Amino acid sequence: MKFKSIITAAIKSILKSRMRSLLTALGIIIGVAAVIVMVSIGEGAQKQVQEQIASLGSNLIIIYPGASNSGGVSRGAGSINRFTMDDVNRIKDEATFIKYISPIVRAGGQVIGGVGNWNTSTQGVSPEYLDIRAWKLSSGEFFTDKDVISRSKVCVLGSEVKKNLFPNDDPIGSLVRIRNVPFKVIGVLEEKGQSAMGVNNDDLILAPWSSVLDRLSGGRYINFIQASATSLAQMPQAQAELTKIMREAHKIQSPEDDDFTIRNQADLADAATATTKVLTLLLGSVAGVSLIVGGIGIMNIMLVSVTERTREIGIRLSIGARATDILVQFLTEAIMLSLSGGLIGIFLAFGMGYILNNYTSQPAVIQPAIIFISFAFSGAVGVFFGFYPARKAANLNPIDALRYE
Amino acid sequence: MSKIIIETRNLVKTYKVGDMEVNALKGINLKIFEGEFVAIMGASGSGKSTFMNVIGCLDQPTTGDYFLDNVLTSKLDKNQYAEIRNQKIGFVFQGFNLLSRTTALENVELPLMYDRHHRIKDPKKKAVEVLERVGLGDRMDHVPNQLSGGQQQRVAIARALVNEPSLILADEPTGNLDSKTSVEVFGLFQQLNKEGITIVLVTHERDYANFSKRIVELRDGKIIRDKEIEKPLTATEELEKLKTAEVNQEIS
Ligand SMILES: Nc1ncnc2c1ncn2[C@@H]1O[C@H](COP(=O)(O)OP(=O)(O)OP(=O)(O)O)[C@@H](O)[C@H]1O
Numbered sequence: 162m163k164f165k166s167i168i169t170a171a172i173k174s175i176l177k178s179r180m181r182s183l184l185t186a187l188g189i190i191i192g193v194a195a196v197i198v199m200v201s202i203g204e205g206a207q208k209q210v211q212e213q214i215a216s217l218g219s220n221l222i223i224i225y226p227g228a229s230n231s232g233g234v235s236r237g238a239g240s241i242n243r244f245t246m247d248d249v250n251r252i253k254d255e256a257t258f259i260k261y262i263s264p265i266v267r268a269g270g271q272v273i274g275g276v277g278n279w280n281t282s283t284q285g286v287s288p289e290y291l292d293i294r295a296w297k298l299s300s301g302e303f304f305t306d307k308d309v310i311s312r313s314k315v316c317v318l319g320s321e322v323k324k325n326l327f328p329n330d331d332p333i334g335s336l337v338r339i340r341n342v343p344f345k346v347i348g349v350l351e352e353k354g355q356s357a358m359g360v361n362n363d364d365l366i367l368a369p370w371s372s373v374l375d376r377l378s379g380g381r382y383i384n385f386i387q388a389s390a391t392s393l394a395q396m397p398q399a400q401a402e403l404t405k406i407m408r409e410a411h412k413i414q415s416p417e418d419d420d421f422t423i424r425n426q427a428d429l430a431d432a433a434t435a436t437t438k439v440l441t442l443l444l445g446s447v448a449g450v451s452l453i454v455g456g457i458g459i460m461n462i463m464l465v466s467v468t469e470r471t472r473e474i475g476i477r478l479s480i481g482a483r484a485t486d487i488l489v490q491f492l493t494e495a496i497m498l499s500l501s502g503g504l505i506g507i508f509l510a511f512g513m514g515y516i517l518n519n520y521t522s523q524p525a526v527i528q529p530a531i532i533f534i535s536f537a538f539s540g541a542v543g544v545f546f547g548f549y550p551a552r553k554a555a556n557l558n559p560i561d562a563l564r565y566e
Numbered sequence: 567m568s569k570i571i572i573e574t575r576n577l578v579k580t581y582k583v584g585d586m587e588v589n590a591l592k593g594i595n596l597k598i599f600e601g602e603f604v605a606i607m608g609a610s611g612s613g614k615s616t617f618m619n620v621i622g623c624l625d626q627p628t629t630g631d632y633f634l635d636n637v638l639t640s641k642l643d644k645n646q647y648a649e650i651r652n653q654k655i656g657f658v659f660q661g662f663n664l665l666s667r668t669t670a671l672e673n674v675e676l677p678l679m680y681d682r683h684h685r686i687k688d689p690k691k692k693a694v695e696v697l698e699r700v701g702l703g704d705r706m707d708h709v710p711n712q713l714s715g716g717q718q719q720r721v722a723i724a725r726a727l728v729n730e731p732s733l734i735l736a737d738e739p740t741g742n743l744d745s746k747t748s749v750e751v752f753g754l755f756q757q758l759n760k761e762g763i764t765i766v767l768v769t770h771e772r773d774y775a776n777f778s779k780r781i782v783e784l785r786d787g788k789i790i791r792d793k794e795i796e797k798p799l800t801a802t803e804e805l806e807k808l809k810t811a812e813v814n815q816e817i818s
């Protein structure tokens with residue numbers, strides 16, 4: 162048969178049994194759409210996490226009190242498990258691979274000011290903190306070393322706090338009462354969005370660490386230390402140096418006794434990406450199962466139609482079709498059916514991706530690779546299950562194919 | 567006489583059903599010459615269909631030789647078999663064996679789709695022609711289940727004719743037709759035979775067998791009688807008789 166008549170014959174045959182064709186294609190449509198959407202959600206989550214980690218700030222190193230294997234063996238009683246400004250100062254004096262360093266002193270509580278009150282976290286930091294996080298101000302200015310020394314009651318609002326307390330007004334110069342202590346607002350941070358670890362970096366207030374220690378947390382302990390290395394390349398040296406300084410400061414002999422944990426951005430990124438990769442894999446395999454189920458559906462329908470089609474094959478053979486004619490016909494039908502099913506599935510996936518990206522907070526990143534893979538797989542499923550029974554029938558004697566029940 | 571078109575030598579066909587063996591053909595020796603019109607007769611189960619399927623190259627004999635146009639068919643491969651079915655033989659089945667949900671015209675066109683030599687330049691025109699010849703010019707776009715049994719069989723005959731075969735094989739072609747239509751169909755076969763096409767058909771009715779030039783009778787897979795008919799009936803004459811009978815009936 163000529164190519165054109167093969168194609169038209171396949172289209173005719175597909176249209177002749179619309180319901181069967183639709184059911185067959187439906188398995189492919191749903192399977193392909195599910196695989197693409199699921200994997201794209203995973204990819205989207207992964208991209209989101211990576212972006213957020215990148216937005217944490219460059220060369221960021223975080224030093225937490227407590228051992229790294231927190232879930233395992235507990236540290237001996239009496240070991241120092243909180244930091245003081247001595248630790249920060251010591252690092253500042255001794256470290257050569259650290260550019261900026263800031264203590265973080267956390268104080269939660271009610272903030273009153275502007276149009277009402279708001280529950281948020283107040284963080285005491287040093288002026289360098291802005292550089293460590295690579296954050297920017299949208300208005301006003303940040304506090305200086307002078308404010309730290311004088312323990313000024315000044316603060317900088319996160320964009321979310323500003324929105325809630327001063328929705329319409331410029332807050333600069335106003336007073337807010339943090340746990341009843343009045344602080345003067347001198348700046349507002351730019352909006353940053355949700356962070357990778359689920360912390361909202363817009364819902365906070367920054368103030369000089371000395372003021373927070375003095376007026377709010379009422380002690381001498383700081384929660385953790387953030388620092389940035391002189392460059393990305395020098396991260397390992399910076400970490401090694403920090404470890405050495407901290408051990409000396411805390412008089413620790415062996416690494417097992419470490420009462421601090423040093424993490425860098427790469428560690429965080431690795432952990433988070435690993436989690437989302439597992440998520441992608443999980444979603445992908447769930448969807449893959451649906452594609453296989455779709456494939457089994459196709460097989461069912463193909464098997465059901467085999468009787469009818471075996472007779473049809475018998476008729477075609479009896480009037481002079483060769484086995485290859487039959488195979489080409491069935492292959493063409495199967496390919497056209499699965500191609501159109503796959504195509505509709507891809508369109509469906511793009512539609513769902515559009516909805517996810519525009520109407521939900523869950524982004525979907527549709528990668529060309531997954532489109533290709535699921536499309537190819539669905540095609541293979543369709544071809545295999547459509548082709549195999551046809552091949553069997555095409556190799557029969559015409560009369561046996563005609564008699565087939 | 568003219569050349570031999572079909573020759574079987576000791577043709578045997580044995581079906582195996584479980585442990586049982588059914589000997590459908592037990593050594594058939596038959597020669598059919600070009601231009602003959604042969605009717606195969608015999609009781610049900612005597613092996614008529616089995617024989618037709620073998621000489622139609624739809625099935626292979628268990629043992630024995632079948633020469634078609636002096637070619638030993640057992641030496642041919644599957645594709646050559648397909649080519650023979652497509653080019654040399656037009657087969658009309660006991661059942662109609664039309665593609666369902668496919669119009670009469672498309673059914674008739676089908677053999678031309680598988681013609682690798684494209685002997686017929688305009689398949690559609692040819693299909694319309696043969697459909698008109700079997701009297702279905704006004705039913706071309708009907709699908710089989712919109713046609714009567716007789717009409718379906720005529721579509722099947724048109725399909726057998728479309729590739730201009732030199733041999734037409736028909737297994738009880740008039741089994742589902744009323745007597746008038748049956749005679750018309752035999753008229754058609756007689757006309758085709760007059761044009762030089764060899765015809766072998768199976769029929770149960772001696773009346774219809776008398777339209778042929780030779781009757782071969784089978785019993786239990788063997789030929790028990792093979793005789794020429796001196797003066798075959800002419801379908802056109804019989805049709806005239808039928809008409810006058812009808813007219814007479816109406817008058818009285
Ligand atoms: N596929 C088959 N498997 C087993 N036995 C078969 C098969 N086809 C035919 N037979 C047997 O072979 C014998 C001849 O069958 P065949 O169909 O040739 O008879 P027939 O003369 O055409 O009968 P009818 O007039 O009823 O059509 C029968 O006994 C039948 O049961």
Ligand SMILES: [Mg+2]
Pocket residue numbers: 614615616660737
């Ligand atoms: Mg029979």
